[in-house]
Amino acid sequence: MTKNTYDAIVIGSGISGGWAAKELCEKGLKTLVLERGRQVNHREDYPTMHTPPWEFPLRGQLPLEVRKENPVVSRCYAFKDDADHFFVKDKEHPYIQEKPFDWIRGYQVGGKSLLWARQVQRWSSFDFEGPGRDGFAVDWPIRYEDIAPWYSYVERFIGVSGNKDGLDTLPDGEFLPPWEMNKVEKLVQERILQAYPDRKFVIGRCAHLTQPQPHHIAQGRGQCMARSLCQRGCPFGAYFSSNASTLPAAVATGNLTLRPHSVVHSLIFDDAKDKVTGVRIVDALSKETTEYFAKIVFVNASALNSNLILLNSKSNRFPNGLGNDNGLLGTHIAFHNYRGSISARMEGHLDSYYYGRRPTAVMLPNFRNVKKQEMDFLRGYMSFYSAGRSGWGGARSEDFGADFKAANAEAGPWGVYMMMQGETIPKRTNRVYLDDTLTDEWGVPQLRVDVGYDENDEKSLRDFLDQGAEMLEKAGCTEIRQNDSRQAPGLDIHEMGGVRMGRDPQTSLLGKFHQMHACPNVYVTDGACMTSTGTQNPSLTYMAFTARAVDHAVSALKRGDLT
Numbered sequence: 275m276t277k278n279t280y281d282a283i284v285i286g287s288g289i290s291g292g293w294a295a296k297e298l299c300e301k302g303l304k305t306l307v308l309e310r311g312r313q314v315n316h317r318e319d320y321p322t323m324h325t326p327p328w329e330f331p332l333r334g335q336l337p338l339e340v341r342k343e344n345p346v347v348s349r350c351y352a353f354k355d356d357a358d359h360f361f362v363k364d365k366e367h368p369y370i371q372e373k374p375f376d377w378i379r380g381y382q383v384g385g386k387s388l389l390w391a392r393q394v395q396r397w398s399s400f401d402f403e404g405p406g407r408d409g410f411a412v413d414w415p416i417r418y419e420d421i422a423p424w425y426s427y428v429e430r431f432i433g434v435s436g437n438k439d440g441l442d443t444l445p446d447g448e449f450l451p452p453w454e455m456n457k458v459e460k461l462v463q464e465r466i467l468q469a470y471p472d473r474k475f476v477i478g479r480c481a482h483l484t485q486p487q488p489h490h491i492a493q494g495r496g497q498c499m500a501r502s503l504c505q506r507g508c509p510f511g512a513y514f515s516s517n518a519s520t521l522p523a524a525v526a527t528g529n530l531t532l533r534p535h536s537v538v539h540s541l542i543f544d545d546a547k548d549k550v551t552g553v554r555i556v557d558a559l560s561k562e563t564t565e566y567f568a569k570i571v572f573v574n575a576s577a578l579n580s581n582l583i584l585l586n587s588k589s590n591r592f593p594n595g596l597g598n599d600n601g602l603l604g605t606h607i608a609f610h611n612y613r614g615s616i617s618a619r620m621e622g623h624l625d626s627y628y629y630g631r632r633p634t635a636v637m638l639p640n641f642r643n644v645k646k647q648e649m650d651f652l653r654g655y656m657s658f659y660s661a662g663r664s665g666w667g668g669a670r671s672e673d674f675g676a677d678f679k680a681a682n683a684e685a686g687p688w689g690v691y692m693m694m695q696g697e698t699i700p701k702r703t704n705r706v707y708l709d710d711t712l713t714d715e716w717g718v719p720q721l722r723v724d725v726g727y728d729e730n731d732e733k734s735l736r737d738f739l740d741q742g743a744e745m746l747e748k749a750g751c752t753e754i755r756q757n758d759s760r761q762a763p764g765l766d767i768h769e770m771g772g773v774r775m776g777r778d779p780q781t782s783l784l785g786k787f788h789q790m791h792a793c794p795n796v797y798v799t800d801g802a803c804m805t806s807t808g809t810q811n812p813s814l815t816y817m818a819f820t821a822r823a824v825d826h827a828v829s830a831l832k833r834g835d836l837t
């Protein structure tokens with residue numbers, strides 16, 4: 275037991291677990307990170323980071339058999355030949371879909387931090403006030419002011435490029451220089467702002483080093499080269515991942531023990547001590563069970579896996595899952611509605627070119643129901659758009675010769691693409707729970723996922739499609755096409771909830787510092803803790819929550835509150 279005892283245990287080494295590890299280690303705690311996947315060392319284990327396109331047998335596409343064998347993960351746009359080794363394959367980790375739900379996962383050291391699209395926006399005060407004001411879910415136990423300093427703390431460390439836009443719906447952060455909009459994007463922005471003074475499109479905020487600062491260089495990270503090959507792992511460490519950033523920082527303290535191939539089965543609740551004393555794992559390779567002990571446990575296995583682990587942590591005191599006195603564990607799962615997109619043409623501007631790639635888009639913060647309820651649906655959506663010239667080669671049908679060459683040397687017409695990221699309302703009926711009999715290869719019960727859209731999502735989708743088309747028309751676009759992808763929940767990869775925060779132990783699982791009401795030495799700071807979803811990409815908020823929760827946990831330990 276002594277050999278297996280640490281000050282703190284972190285479950286998962288992805289975006290939130292990496293932050294927990296760094297913060298705990300830097301505050302002097304001997305920390306064990308338990309990660310179910312294999313080790314992925316920064317740079318060493320990015321096998322395709324320099325592979326040119328012509329060296330992929332199918333130029334980056336996957337063989338048809340692979341796609342057929344993996345219908346779920348194949349629906350993710352980034353599941354291609356250059357990065358398929360970082361994605362969970364369907365058959366290796368089965369789950370049960372009560373309704374269609376595409377659960378996209380990355381089980382390795384670094385988790386999905388190697389795969390994410392790196393868009394990071396702060397929540398605004400309107401997002402934290404939403405559920406309380408509109409009477410859904412439960413009131414958040416915190417407000418923007420509680421988390422703002424932690425956003426700054428995280429942004430400085432990870433490096434976020436962005437422009438200070440002064441919008442109350444999308445608070446500014448600690449930004450590195452922004453990426454640029456091209457001419458047509460600026461034109462669309464101006465024309466929409468003229469028509470709708472409250473709708474300001476801004477350049478996206480993303481976790482890329484546009485101008486590395488000394489503390490980034492000290493992390494061994496360098497400037498973004500806009501290669502747009504991020505999902506392969508970045509040799510420059512130019513975007514934020516656990517592997518390039520937080521885990522090396524944790525290692526540097528000498529306080530980190532990272533144990534890959536450790537499938538967390540459950541948390542250990544000691545009835546005599548009336549507290550959680552550790553974590554039970556199954557070794558992924560040998561299948562041996564081992565127990566590890568610590569004073570505090572951070573649960574960061576990603577939203578649904580954290581639900582699974584807690585539901586599977588059964589004891590005499592908690593027969594229905596750890597801390598689940600109110601029966602709400604696993605319920606109120608929500609996600610982002612990505613179904614709507616719009617494509618259009620912008621005539622002219624053929625003398626205008628842009629150079630290179632850009633790891634972000636243009637974004638419009640939510641403008642619906644912001645200051646008061648005004649629509650026949652709750653909450654709203656963020657919109658993203660980008661404009662670009664279509665491929666070269668407009669002359670393919672022409673004859674060979676000088677004209678053909680000249681025509682092929684020209685870029686095509688301008689196209690505009692817009693998509694939504696809609697808030698969904700957490701509901702008790704959208705839930706996950708354990709199957710009674712089916713287990714995975716490691717003896718862990720399989721998760722049943724019963725999550726679907728509702729009428730609110732349909733209305734919000736319709737509104738995005740109408741408003742988006744209207745905005746693009748006012749911006750001078752033509753050939754406007756609205757599209758409902760009808761994609762299943764999950765493919766947004768922003769699943770949240772199940773272990774929600776709140777003020778009241780009767781209606782929530784976690785308090786304002788992410789401690790389980792019933793087990794205060796257990797902290798949940800990944801997407802599982804989310805009371806509502808907002809309309810922003812969520813990972814920045816998980817990171818800020820995690821840093822804040824660690825600060826609280828270490829202070830509480832020092833005060834002797836968690837012994």
Ligand SMILES: Cc1cc2nc3c(=O)[nH]c(=O)nc-3n(C[C@H](O)[C@H](O)[C@H](O)COP(=O)(O)OP(=O)(O)OC[C@H]3O[C@@H](n4cnc5c(N)ncnc54)[C@H](O)[C@@H]3O)c2cc1C
Pocket residue numbers: 285286287288289290291292308309310311350352378380381382383384385386387389390391392393394536537538539574575576577579583767768800801811812813814816
């Ligand atoms: C293609 C793609 C694009 C995305 N784009 C964005 C974006 O632009 N912005 C944004 O905010 N978010 C984005 N996301 C989502 C983002 O990746 C997640 O929100 C984020 O990674 C969640 O962090 P996490 O720590 O909760 O989980 P993860 O990063 O998934 O890490 C969880 C870790 O826990 C491990 N684990 C799971 N179960 C167990 C167990 N039983 N025992 C031990 N270890 C376990 C996993 O192996 C994994 O390493 C994107 C995701 C993908 C895949």
